């Protein structure tokens with residue numbers, strides 16, 4: 285999905301704000317980096333000492349003193365590097381942890397309308413790839429960027445201090461290198477974004493293949509899917525190649541400018557030494573200093589690439605964090621002891637504002653009534669449940685619960701008051717126990733078995749050697765459709781909410797399973813307000829009131845007998861057993 289790019293510097297500023305939470309650690313890193321980097325100036329000084337002093341004066345003890353100083357400085361530098369690396373990994377993992385947590389928190393609170401437009405693969409890519417890439421911006425920025433810049437500044441200062449004319453001459457290539465770095469960042473930024481999007485697109489395809497594997501096999505669509513995947517993979521290859529082409533031009537060009545500086549130093553230095561403007565020791569010192577000056581510049585080119593591609597990732601992470609979500613699920617008053625009186629009044633809603641799915645809809649449910657909703661597929665039945673749970677809000681009209689608009693209650697207590705068994709009876713990968721816990725997180729085994737018993741699911745769970753700890757597989761694939769339904773019902777039993785929303789499965793289950801599900805439903809609806817989207821005549825007949833829906837509106841309502849007598853459309857549905 286293509287998104288409007290934001291400026292790199294704006295993203296970088298936000299990232300720094302984000303890193304502020306760990307500013308103490310960053311500050312310690314920074315100080316250690318300064319000390320470690322400062323130590324590099326020891327060795328060029330020692331070289332000059334050897335060439336200009338120790339050797340001409342045949343100062344043998346001086347060899348030990350100078351050598352000892354150099355070894356001490358090197359040791360301290362590498363030791364500080366060790367400490368920094370340890371700190372860095374701590375800093376890195378905390379940052380990733382924070383960012384991942386924030387992203388997950390946000391995703392779990394985004395409205396369903398956002399998910400309608402987003403592919404799962406894209407969301408996964410943002411979490412798995414973009415978060416680590418984002419954090420590398422800060423880490424490499426501090427570890428490599430800051431130490432490199434410090435080293436450049438320090439070498440420059442010592443060079444100027446040693447011989448300012450020489451320092452100026454050998455730094456001639458520097459502005460070209462700086463300009464090259466800036467141009468490179470601008471050049472690859474859009475390419476980096478494209479690469480991230482291509483990667484995300486490819487992951488989405490892979491995700492679809494895995495989730496739709498049964499359809500692919502039954503339609504023998506392996507080759508077609510392979511072609512689609514290859515195309516997406518090809519897109520990613522092209523995007524990555526473009527990035528590498530830019531890098532292939534930039535990196536050696538900048539390397540050449542650096543080497544040119546060294547040759548310049550040798551030429552100008554040799555001339556200066558002949559003229560007596562510089563000592564041989566100073567020249568040697570300069571050669572080392574210039575090495576220390578250009579080496580971090582080369583490192584910065586790599587950092588530049590990491591930062592620009594990382595900022596493209598950060599942009600994608602921030603795009604999610606910036607979405608308006610159901611931030612405060614606790615906002616609004618709590619719903620205390622709900623009675624379950626529900627009223628839809630002139631409700632109008634469309635998933636896209638210009639395409640109404642439900643209009644001028646009135647529906648009344650009295651406390652502890654069972655209301656069945658019937659209608660052809662696509663008539664808007666499930667949409668009513670999504671509105672009642674506030675997954676979406678209607679564009680017009682109102683929905684009340686116990687006389688007050690559902691928007692007045694906080695979402696947590698509203699959703700706590702409702703047990704919603706969806707048509708697909710979704711189960712999470714894990715055990716039966718894990719899935720039941722969703723209904724009541726602290727349920728003990730006894731409560732779970734009781735719920736399974738009420739949902740007519742106890743037998744098959746007991747037969748399974750794993751019992752409550754049996755794995756259900758991804759989305760519950762290791763269970764049959766009827767078994768999934770009953771586990772989902774047991775989950776609803778455990779939740780023990782005063783309002784039950786049941787979207788009856790349309791898929792046919794065998795007669796025995798249907799009986800068991802029916803029996804479970806009978807028990808579940810006792811003493812509760814219950815809304816059932818019914819696809820079976822047996823469910824409809826036992827309901828207190830039946831609402832017949834057609835094209836987003838209520839066509840009629842009443843008991844089974846009343847509707848058979850008065851509503852031709854209902855008679856038709858009933859005769860076709862399409863309920």
Ligand SMILES: Nc1ncnc2c1ncn2[C@@H]1O[C@H](COP(=O)(O)OP(=O)(O)OP(=O)(O)O)[C@@H](O)[C@H]1O
Pocket residue numbers: 400635636641659660661662663664665666667668
């Ligand atoms: N997330 C969505 N985004 C856009 N349109 C949607 C979305 N969900 C449902 N629709 C559309 O809204 C209409 C009503 O869908 P709904 O699921 O409420 O029908 P239903 O009566 O429950 O159907 P079924 O009996 O097949 O489950 C359909 O035309 C459907 O295409």
